[in-house]
Amino acid sequence: MGAGNSLKVDERKVEGADVSLMPRTLESQITLEKTPSYFVTQEAPRRIFNMSRDTKLIVVVRNPVTRAISDYTQTLSKKPDIPTFEGLSFRNRTLGQVDVSWNAIRIGMYVLHLESWLRYFPLAQIHFVSGERLITDPAGEMGRVQDFLGIKRFITDKHFYFNKTKGFPCLRKTESSLLPRCLGKSKGRTHVQIDPEVIDQLREFYRPYNIKFYETVGQDFRWE
Numbered sequence: 093m094g095a096g097n098s099l100k101v102d103e104r105k106v107e108g109a110d111v112s113l114m115p116r117t118l119e120s121q122i123t124l125e126k127t128p129s130y131f132v133t134q135e136a137p138r139r140i141f142n143m144s145r146d147t148k149l150i151v152v153v154r155n156p157v158t159r160a161i162s163d164y165t166q167t168l169s170k171k172p173d174i175p176t177f178e179g180l181s182f183r184n185r186t187l188g189q190v191d192v193s194w195n196a197i198r199i200g201m202y203v204l205h206l207e208s209w210l211r212y213f214p215l216a217q218i219h220f221v222s223g224e225r226l227i228t229d230p231a232g233e234m235g236r237v238q239d240f241l242g243i244k245r246f247i248t249d250k251h252f253y254f255n256k257t258k259g260f261p262c263l264r265k266t267e268s269s270l271l272p273r274c275l276g277k278s279k280g281r282t283h284v285q286i287d288p289e290v291i292d293q294l295r296e297f298y299r300p301y302n303i304k305f306y307e308t309v310g311q312d313f314r315w316e
């Protein structure tokens with residue numbers, strides 16, 4: 093992409109990473125595909141590699157304990173009858189045995205998933221966005237994304253403002269609307285209250301995975 097060109101991102105969900113199903117793009121455009129579950133899908137690295145080995149990968153990661161609670165809060169909003177977070181988190185709570193087969197727990201073991209990707213893609217082709225910094229410094233985090241993509245820093249702090257009602261940064265305006273826009277009600281909702289002891293147990297559980305993740309990516313996300 094030539095410097096100074098405007099960027100048009102076409103975002104579309106594509107089953108099975110099939111490039112022929114993706115929208116056609118000009119030399120000056122980037123096609124973006126967003127499926128959060130790919131990061132933890134066993135076949136995804138091989139399929140995406142076979143589609144295009146030059147693909148750049150962007151992963152948003154946040155504290156895995158908060159992520160698990162967020163995930164649970166989301167599920168609970170759709171299925172109010174599910175067991176408690178505490179009940180689902182452990183195979184045996186007294187023995188401190190965490191249930192790693194529960195998706196909300198498993199997804200946060202980032203380094204294990206990353207290892208599958210690193211069998212196909214070099215680390216330089218993978219960019220990690222800090223979910224925490226995306227909230228405290230959205231422009232800075234987006235600046236790093238744009239640098240990673242090798243495009244001009246088009247999105248800057250001018251594009252964001254902090255919305256006190258929402259409690260999160262929102263966009264001043266979008267391409268399709270001149271009005272400010274926050275993310276929807278399902279993003280940034282109040283989390284379910286969890287026993288602090290459980291939070292401590294999970295923090296302990298994730299510590300070695302987090303440390304290995306920091307070492308692998310060469311970045312400390314400060315989740316302790």
Ligand SMILES: Nc1ncnc2c1ncn2[C@@H]1O[C@H](COP(=O)(O)OS(=O)(=O)O)[C@@H](OP(=O)(O)O)[C@H]1O
Binds near residue numbers: 128161281
């Ligand atoms: N600007 C802004 N506004 C609202 N929410 C924000 C924002 N930036 C990041 N976040 C965090 O994004 C979390 C929701 O992301 P999801 O992982 O559910 O999104 S998605 O499934 O990938 O679409 C959501 O998690 P929860 O707070 O648990 O709802 C937010 O913390």
